[in-house]
Amino acid sequence: MxxxxxxxxxxxxxxxxxxxxxxxxxxxxxxxxxxxxxxxxxxxxxxxxxxxxxxxxxxxxxxxxxxxxxxxxxxxxxxxxxxxxxxxxxxxxxxxxxxxxxxxxxxxxxxxxxxxxxxxxxxxxxxxxxxxxxxxxxxxxxxxxxxxxxxxxxxxxxxxxxxxxxxxxxxxxxxxxxxxxxxxxxxxxxxxxxxxxxxxxxxxxxxxxxxxxxxxxxxxxxxxxxxxxxxxxxxxxxxxxxxxxxxxxxxxxxxxxxxxxxxxxFDAPTLLQLWAWDEATFLRTMEGSPIRRIGFAKWQRNIAVALGNAWRTTGDEAISTALRQWLDRPPEGIDLELVGEHVRWALQQR
Known part of the structure; x- marks a missing residue:
């Protein structure tokens, strides 16, 4: 055996x-x-x-x-x-x-x-x-x-x-x-x-x-x-x-x-690269991956928290720009309340 x-x-x-x-x-x-x-x-x-x-x-x-x-x-x-x-x-x-x-x-x-x-x-x-x-x-x-x-x-x-x-x-x-x-x-x-x-x-x-x-x-x-x-x-x-x-x-x-x-x-992913994905990209890229199981909303929730931590630490304006763009044009078919709450928190970190 x-x-x-x-x-x-x-x-x-x-x-x-x-x-x-x-x-x-x-x-x-x-x-x-x-x-x-x-x-x-x-x-x-x-x-x-x-x-x-x-x-x-x-x-x-x-x-x-x-x-x-x-x-x-x-x-x-x-x-x-x-x-x-x-x-x-x-x-x-x-x-x-x-x-x-x-x-x-x-x-x-x-x-x-x-x-x-x-x-x-x-x-x-x-x-x-x-x-x-x-x-x-x-x-x-x-x-x-x-x-x-x-x-x-x-x-x-x-x-x-x-x-x-x-x-x-x-x-x-x-x-x-x-x-x-x-x-x-x-x-x-x-x-x-x-x-x-x-x-x-x-x-x-x-x-x-x-x-x-x-x-x-x-x-x-x-x-x-x-x-x-x-x-x-x-x-x-x-x-x-x-x-x-x-x-x-x-x-x-x-x-x-x-x-x-x-x-x-996953060779060298950055938060901003992953944040830019739409749901179709997430589902396609994560096909056959355990990550796909959490769904796009939780994926974005997690990245929003990480972006807030990076914004607090680095002050990189590209982060606040990306987060504000999300609030201006949130993706369709996503839990806007869940993700939006974390996006707003992230913007408040600096």
């Missing part, structure tokens, strides 16, 4: 038991504190997330898989390159994982192929594949199956690959031998907690999504909270700060598949 997985672009696989009862109390506490924000599906599924056999009846094991996503051409010192980009207010920062093809599509198809290969070898069996697409405790299952350990930023960490990878699962009704879990290796380090721009990591292995820039730019549907806008800098989709500062990411691996190579538009 490992050979087949490697041929499909997976870097590591494991097998976890389905008894996640020890994780239930932590999940319920996280939900009770409202840390899931507007991700109402997290609460709607309740403990089904920690009970794989309730999500897919008959499940007795979960095959876990890791797929690295750093673009193949990523140079050494890539973290420094990303920090430098964030230090240039007029540049646009998009999370590294989102610069290529939508990982949901890539992993799901390859997990299904792996399942088909297993069925051809073992005979038909009950299974279902997942990639960040259902109430699945991905990090919990991955850590229990030896793919790594949960870091203080809540992401899975591997001694061999840092945290720059996606996770996928195959729920199966086969009693496969489980693989042993990995021990934690964060020690006293809390670099991820210290570097978070919005202090969203409120405790070890606890993130308040309502403060997380990844959540705010992707999942959150309404206005960005006023007190967090200036802290977002030029991050317009996702946030990699906690990964960039993590010492274990000196071992980050390049992707084995070309799907995650960065699109040309």
């Amino acid at each position: 490992r050979v087949w997985a490697s041929e499909l672009g997976f870097s590591q696989i494991g097998v976890a038991d389905v008894d996640l009862s020890s994780a239930e109390a932590g999940l319920l506490d996280w939900l009770a504190r409202g840390f899931h924000g507007e991700m109402h599906y997290m609460a709607a599924h309740g403990l089904k997330r920690a009970r794989p056999a309730e999500l897919v009846p008959g499940t007795v094991r979960v095959i876990t898989a890791r797929m690295d996503y750093l673009p193949q051409a990523t140079p050494e010192g890539w973290q420094t390159i990303e920090w430098d980009r964030m230090a240039r207010p007029l540049d646009a920062t998009v999370s590294v994982y989102a610069r290529g093809r939508d990982y949901h599509k890539v992993l799901r198809a390859r997990l299904q192929t792996l399942s088909d290969q297993l069925a051809a070898h073992l005979g038909p069996f009950g299974h279902r594949v997942f990639t960040d697409s259902a109430p699945v405790m991905e990090v919990e299952l991955a850590s229990r199956s030896g793919l790594g350990w949960r870091g203080k930023h809540t992401l899975l960490l591997s001694r061999d690959a840092g945290s720059t990878f996606f996770l996928g699962e195959i729920y199966v009704d086969l009693a496969l031998p489980v693989t042993p879990p990995e021990t934690a290796h964060c020690g006293a380090c809390q670099s991820c907690m210290d570097v978070c721009p919005t202090q969203a990591i409120v405790g070890e292995r606890q993130v308040d999504a309502r403060r997380c820039i990844s959540y705010l730019t992707i999942e959150h549907g309404g206005p960005i909270p006023l007190e967090l806008r200036a802290l977002m800098g030029n991050r317009i989709y996702g946030c990699d700060d906690c990964q960039l500062t993590c010492p274990w990411n000196k071992f980050a691996q390049r992707a084995q598949v070309p799907d995650f190579d960065a699109r040309a538009v």
Whole structure:
């Protein structure tokens, strides 16, 4: 199975038991504190997330898989390159994982192929594949199956690959031998907690999504909270700060598949270039990208916040001109109230 997985672009696989009862109390506490924000599906599924056999009846094991996503051409010192980009207010920062093809599509198809290969070898069996697409405790299952350990930023960490990878699962009704879990290796380090721009990591292995820039730019549907806008800098989709500062990411691996190579538009994007897009351009350019999922209004909302931060910092008149032109001729078919509120805020930043 490992050979087949490697041929499909997976870097590591494991097998976890389905008894996640020890994780239930932590999940319920996280939900009770409202840390899931507007991700109402997290609460709607309740403990089904920690009970794989309730999500897919008959499940007795979960095959876990890791797929690295750093673009193949990523140079050494890539973290420094990303920090430098964030230090240039007029540049646009998009999370590294989102610069290529939508990982949901890539992993799901390859997990299904792996399942088909297993069925051809073992005979038909009950299974279902997942990639960040259902109430699945991905990090919990991955850590229990030896793919790594949960870091203080809540992401899975591997001694061999840092945290720059996606996770996928195959729920199966086969009693496969489980693989042993990995021990934690964060020690006293809390670099991820210290570097978070919005202090969203409120405790070890606890993130308040309502403060997380990844959540705010992707999942959150309404206005960005006023007190967090200036802290977002030029991050317009996702946030990699906690990964960039993590010492274990000196071992980050390049992707084995070309799907995650960065699109040309993300080589050196500027905020003003992206702001000039109309909806048709956004939809066409982001075809097959995870970014397309947030829609044009949230895309413009995020860029408007970044432009406000750049206007405050640089005083570049091209920014205020572009924002005022938007107010004079707002695009059709967009949530004018949502985006307009952020445009007006941006103009008030200087």
